[in-house]
Amino acid sequence: MTSTTFPAALADLQQVWPMPSRPRPITIIGAGGIVRDGHLPAYRKMGLPVAGIFDVNPETAKALAKDFGVEVVHPTLAAAIAACGTDGIFDLALPPAVLLGTVEQLPTNSAALLQKPVGPDLATARKIVAAIDQRSITAATNFQLRFTPSMLAIRDAARKGLLGEIVEVEVRLAVYMPWELWSFIPHLDAVEIPLHSIHYMDWIRSLLGEPESVYAKAVKHPRYPTLADARSSIILDYGDRVRCALSLNHTYNYGPEHIEATIRVEGTAGCAHLTVGYLVDYVKPVPETLEMTITGVPWTTVPLVGGERVPDAFGFVMANLQRFVAGEDTVLDTDVHDSIRTMALVDAALKSSRQGGVVPEGV
Known part of the structure; x- marks a missing residue:
């Protein structure tokens, strides 16, 4: 399609998210398939540095680190948290059931990207957000479809x-x-x-x-x-x-x-x-x-x-978080406080599914 026929209004539509000017090192907690397929390829492609990785299965973490050139595999969760501190960004690529227990160990004033969903249910999601607020953590959710x-x-x-x-x-x-x-x-x-x-x-x-x-x-x-x-x-x-x-x-x-x-x-x-x-x-x-x-x-x-x-959307959601922490973005698009509304909508959908529809009269 030539430039003379392609409408300028469509050519100018946003398709990418700008990268942070000074990327913070990322510590990944969890080494499952989504990290191998999405997170690490995106970070490598976009030049977002990964400082270390931890998984409850050390061999899985070591294999992933070797394949993507991550130099540090942390022996424990505590070691990973201590190494990242408040200077880096936590990437919590974890199943929903263990998010709360992990968030409760993060340091005050840190920054984290949480895997979706935010906990296994709405009640737990609210506890996770409360724990984040209690620790003054800047947190986004990996709703990368946006x-x-x-x-x-x-x-x-x-x-x-x-x-x-x-x-x-x-x-x-x-x-x-x-x-x-x-x-x-x-x-x-x-x-x-x-x-x-x-x-x-x-x-x-x-x-x-x-x-x-x-x-x-x-x-x-x-x-x-x-x-x-x-x-x-x-x-x-x-x-x-x-x-x-x-x-x-x-x-x-x-x-x-x-x-x-x-x-x-x-x-x-x-x-x-x-x-x-x-x-x-x-x-x-x-x-x-x-x-x-x-x-x-x-x-x-x-x-x-x-x-x-x-992998691109995985890099863009991390870029938004990093830029927000640095003051380069004014809006954290998938802020956990917004994500809790999505969790409430999911909770309502599940209740609707369980309750069923309206039975016609006479049936």
Whole structure:
């Protein structure tokens, strides 16, 4: 596409997050798959220094450190915390059940990035935020979907008014998710909503604000008998002018034909349609495709020059935290105090799923 035909309004959409001018060293607590696939590749790509790593499984930490050139593998959590102190940034890449106990050991006036969800439930999330406040910790949550280049572009278009009044947000998935990759998942009371669709609900909050209520139903699948659930249908209630619906099937196994992984944001002046490439094939992701139309401009493919969700968005969320701590950013986009609202929305969705719908009279 030539510069004479590509609309300037779409060319100028934000897709990246600026890096801190003086990056602080990062100490990673946890050495699971998400660190290998997301955190460390992003930090290496963007020049964010990693000072050390700790995991309860020393061999896992040593292997990861060797593969990514991390010089220090801490023998204990206490040693990792002492080494990072308040000069560095803690990256708590941990399962939700152990976040509270770890946060309670962090030093006063430190800074930390917490893996989502913020604890296993809303009550624990509130305890985590209370512990953070008690220690005056600057903390963000790794809701990296907000920082995916395509999502940054869509949100920027909405902020600039290019889409007009937003009247539709729809997330539609029929994909295969290899849930077996995560050993802790079978032990959870709920899976799809708190681990996956939590990202969409958090991103939608950043786009539309707080919904009035939520309707949800999460269901099992025979292929995963040990999982509490693997598919969800969710409606976020934004009044009588916006339809916001999520249809999330992570067990579709008849592809590549008829795989669906799309997000559509429709307004009165324009529309954005995203093909979520990294979900089309989770093991072998393909690039995302973002198309937009605005008043006076036909459907146009927006070149995604900011990278992909994995690994780039992982680096952008860390960059926002580092820049906020340094005073270079005025807003911490995924501040834990904002994230608690996402946790409350997740909690409400889970309650809705358990309570069920309205039974028709006479049945």
